[in-house]
Amino acid sequence: MSKFHFECRKCxxxxxxxxxxxSLNQKCPKCGNNSVTTIYNTDKEIIKSLISKDxxxxxxxxxxxxxxxxxxxxxxxxxxxxxxxxxxxxxxNFAKEKYGLELEVFVNRNDKSFATGTFKDKGGAVAASxxxxxxxxxxxxxxxxxxxxxxxxYLAKAGISCSIFVPENSLPDSEAHxxxxxxxxxxxxxxYAYAKKVAADYxxxxxxxxxxxNLDPLRLEAKKTQVFEMLxxxxxxxxxxxxxxxxxxxxxxxxxxxxxxxETGLLDKMPRFLLSQGDLCAPMAHAWKKAxxxxxxxxxxxxxxxxxxxxVLIPTIATGNPGMYPFMAPLVRRTGGEIFPVKESMAxxxxxxxxxxxxxxxxxxxxxxxxxxxxALKNNLIKDKESVFINMGESANRxxxxxxxxxxxxxxxxxxxxxxxxxxxxYREKVWKPFM
Ligand SMILES: Cc1ncc(COP(=O)(O)O)c(C=O)c1O
Ligand SMILES: [Zn+2]
Numbered sequence: 001m002s003k004f005h006f007e008c009r010k011c012x013x014x015x016x017x018x019x020x021x022x023s024l025n026q027k028c029p030k031c032g033n034n035s036v037t038t039i040y041n042t043d044k045e046i047i048k049s050l051i052s053k054d055x056x057x058x059x060x061x062x063x064x065x066x067x068x069x070x071x072x073x074x075x076x077x078x079x080x081x082x083x084x085x086x087x088x089x090x091x092x093n094f095a096k097e098k099y100g101l102e103l104e105v106f107v108n109r110n111d112k113s114f115a116t117g118t119f120k121d122k123g124g125a126v127a128a129s130x131x132x133x134x135x136x137x138x139x140x141x142x143x144x145x146x147x148x149x150x151x152x153x154y155l156a157k158a159g160i161s162c163s164i165f166v167p168e169n170s171l172p173d174s175e176a177h178x179x180x181x182x183x184x185x186x187x188x189x190x191x192y193a194y195a196k197k198v199a200a201d202y203x204x205x206x207x208x209x210x211x212x213x214n215l216d217p218l219r220l221e222a223k224k225t226q227v228f229e230m231l232x233x234x235x236x237x238x239x240x241x242x243x244x245x246x247x248x249x250x251x252x253x254x255x256x257x258x259x260x261x262x263e264t265g266l267l268d269k270m271p272r273f274l275l276s277q278g279d280l281c282a283p284m285a286h287a288w289k290k291a292x293x294x295x296x297x298x299x300x301x302x303x304x305x306x307x308x309x310x311x312v313l314i315p316t317i318a319t320g321n322p323g324m325y326p327f328m329a330p331l332v333r334r335t336g337g338e339i340f341p342v343k344e345s346m347a348x349x350x351x352x353x354x355x356x357x358x359x360x361x362x363x364x365x366x367x368x369x370x371x372x373x374x375x376a377l378k379n380n381l382i383k384d385k386e387s388v389f390i391n392m393g394e395s396a397n398r399x400x401x402x403x404x405x406x407x408x409x410x411x412x413x414x415x416x417x418x419x420x421x422x423x424x425x426x427y428r429e430k431v432w433k434p435f436m
Contacts, residue, residue: 004068006036006217018068018134026212035215037259038068044264051231057082060122063225066260067126068217074133076158080121081225084109085233085389090357091373094435099377104387106234107370108226111362111395116149116177118363118394119223119250124150126222128158131209137161140210142199144192144246144316145174146365146394147211147219152183163208165199167192169315173398191309193321214247214324223253224260227267230389238271238389240382244369245275245284245339246317248324250391255331271389273337274381276372278344281310281318284325288339291329301329313344316365316394338381342371349434350374351396351406356431363394364402374435 006015010033015021027034042065049055050063057063060081064072091105110119124147131139138161141151148164155162162183166174168190178185186202188195203210212218230237243250251273261267277285287304294300307320322328332339347367354362354370362370369392376382396403409427413419 120150122222123219124154128154227257239386241271279341361396
């Protein structure tokens, strides 16, 4: 029996593995649908030793038995997938003082992921390894920036040519990361939806494989390992899962881990998904609000707005055409969760607070995720004694202009007479003020 196979999400057709899936140009041979579920034939009990406190993983391939690669010799890695998960007591103290809630707040430090400082490194590593195993030499990626950078990095390591299409407003610092490795960047005049279209046209023109969207097994399977990491590090599944939402790979991947172990009783209840979208491009949050106000009528999940050329402050999470909403909304509902907007204009304040309290530099999409925690508190979406997991997606590596806005202490002077004696403590009130 092979290690894994795929099943069409629409008609259940079995597909042998990536060789067949790629040769079918990632479409079901029976119904033409373009998304599949990965089914493993490996012994599920193995996970118990992998998530034990004594395990010392070096990278996500620690979970090789539950990843869609056949031969370890094809592994491409840069230490991804084992970013620390930390307790952030200053957020716990805030929840206690302002809302009287006793919470455990865990934050996944994906900013520490070596390759690009984002949670997209996991997908990059799995994609590069699988493409290598299947003899693929060229690949096409459409991305708002972070997947682009991660795939550029890992595919370069595997000697694979990667053609990347980003929307016009993608952060300029991504260019340095992609171009440095000699991967090709096409900056498309238009929004993310249009960049995806141009990438698909290019892939078709040259007969190349392209990223398969938010349900692509390469990315889902990689990102599901975050659930294993929760179990290994925290020793439990949190009550609440917080993340900035764009296309939805992260939440879908969490669900996939639970699907893998459904019959075993090894994983218990899914966390409640509290997902934030930047308010300047929040089609899923807007659709959700409308559906909720109408008590989720029949077919509500098919009713969503599409925003063309959204003018945003956080382009990394700006998906104006939320094609995944029909799948995401029912999933969020099943967990008892919510999708809501957060103010993009507060990302700088948030990054300042985190930099002050934790001495780390986070990117704007991470700020949107953590703003989700503050917004959830404000709206009573978190209950006393709950544990909260914040999936913090990125460092400020590729957001240098953003970092310049976050910095706030510069004074131009010409002599010591003009300089007041400095005490860092005096900034505490300033950085907390927007949140009090
Ligand atoms: C840092 C960061 N946070 C959040 C997201 C949203 O990810 P998704 O909605 O695909 O789970 C992305 C993806 O673009 C990202 O790069
Ligand atoms: Zn099918």
